[in-house]
Amino acid sequence: MGIKGFVEGGIASIVAGCTTHPLDLLKVRMQLQGESNTAVSAPAVQQVRPALAFHAGTQKISIHAAAPVPKPHPPPPRVGLVAVGVKIVQQEGVAALFSGVSATVLRQTLYSTTRMGLYDMMKQKWTDPHSGKMPLERKIAAGMIAGGIGAAVGNPADVAMVRMQADGRLPTAQRRNYKSVVDAIVRMCKDEGVTSLWRGSSLTVNRAMLVTASQLASYDQFKETILERGWLKDGLGTHVTASFAAGFVAAVASNPVDVLKTRMMNMKVAPGESLPYSGALDCAVKTVASEGPMALYKGFVPTISRQGPFTIVLFVTLEQVRKMLKDY
Numbered sequence: 001m002g003i004k005g006f007v008e009g010g011i012a013s014i015v016a017g018c019t020t021h022p023l024d025l026l027k028v029r030m031q032l033q034g035e036s037n038t039a040v041s042a043p044a045v046q047q048v049r050p051a052l053a054f055h056a057g058t059q060k061i062s063i064h065a066a067a068p069v070p071k072p073h074p075p076p077p078r079v080g081l082v083a084v085g086v087k088i089v090q091q092e093g094v095a096a097l098f099s100g101v102s103a104t105v106l107r108q109t110l111y112s113t114t115r116m117g118l119y120d121m122m123k124q125k126w127t128d129p130h131s132g133k134m135p136l137e138r139k140i141a142a143g144m145i146a147g148g149i150g151a152a153v154g155n156p157a158d159v160a161m162v163r164m165q166a167d168g169r170l171p172t173a174q175r176r177n178y179k180s181v182v183d184a185i186v187r188m189c190k191d192e193g194v195t196s197l198w199r200g201s202s203l204t205v206n207r208a209m210l211v212t213a214s215q216l217a218s219y220d221q222f223k224e225t226i227l228e229r230g231w232l233k234d235g236l237g238t239h240v241t242a243s244f245a246a247g248f249v250a251a252v253a254s255n256p257v258d259v260l261k262t263r264m265m266n267m268k269v270a271p272g273e274s275l276p277y278s279g280a281l282d283c284a285v286k287t288v289a290s291e292g293p294m295a296l297y298k299g300f301v302p303t304i305s306r307q308g309p310f311t312i313v314l315f316v317t318l319e320q321v322r323k324m325l326k327d328y
Helices: 002-019 021-031 081-092 094-098 101-126 136-169 181-192 194-198 201-228 236-265 280-291 293-297 300-324
Strands: 052-054 061-063
Touching: 002 021, 002 101, 002 300, 021 081, 021 094, 021 101, 021 136, 021 236, 021 300, 081 094, 081 136, 081 300, 101 136, 101 181, 101 201, 136 181, 136 194, 136 201, 136 236, 181 194, 201 236, 201 300, 236 280, 236 293, 236 300, 280 293
Parallel strands: none
Antiparallel strands: 052 061
16 A cells, blocks of 8 residues: 555656646746846955055155946846746747756656655554544644655755756856756766755755645645535545645745745856855845845745646546556
């Protein structure tokens, strides 16, 4: 039964991930709006010569005006979901909407298969044998444990996916141009070291714990409530309703961490240069300081637009796969 849960969850996750990949790409692009392509920290102020210059051999003092410091350019206006999608298609082509889809497949294979399988195992162990129900607090705990372990396993694919999705927004000379998820992982190991594959892993783990706990636990809870109160019968209508509600809960809970995770993973560091962000807290402080608190909810529209369909496809597919494999 344990292996079966991994297989069912893996199939459903890959189908859902590939189906909603363009929405995930739009979410990443919107979360990176307002961030510099090179470094986030303010540029160093150029040192100027003293205003008072004393000429040798005379007592005459000449006063030179200091060079004016150029004012920083105001950040470009934020662009909406539809405008971002249209711009990508116009500048990069329709195929660009599926940039990094190979990384999505690998990410779902590693991350989602692990979290779905572990959650299913804990659900079977922690369900009350007499009532056949699992308390909400146990569902949340199971989701957090399963999500954290799954995120640690799938972080390399997550980093590769974010970079491949964000590549098109960079100037041509700065693009990484990864050919596939394998090429991305190999080049990251070669150019930045193996540890770069787990860049932003603390945020990935935290986000995954929030998403899995809110998504899987709330789906089970919503489904049980709908069936107990007789609002709908156990079928497609119940699965769609419960999964959409679970997707909304997951989007609200995870978006701030998701923004920070995206920015940490997308950091581009040349040899000898310091990291734009020293850690998750530094990233949060700089983001809020330069763009305001609501910057943590950048990309929320595509997040909910993606989480809703993703969660619906995930659980509807999962229920169908379970029916197909119920005799195995």
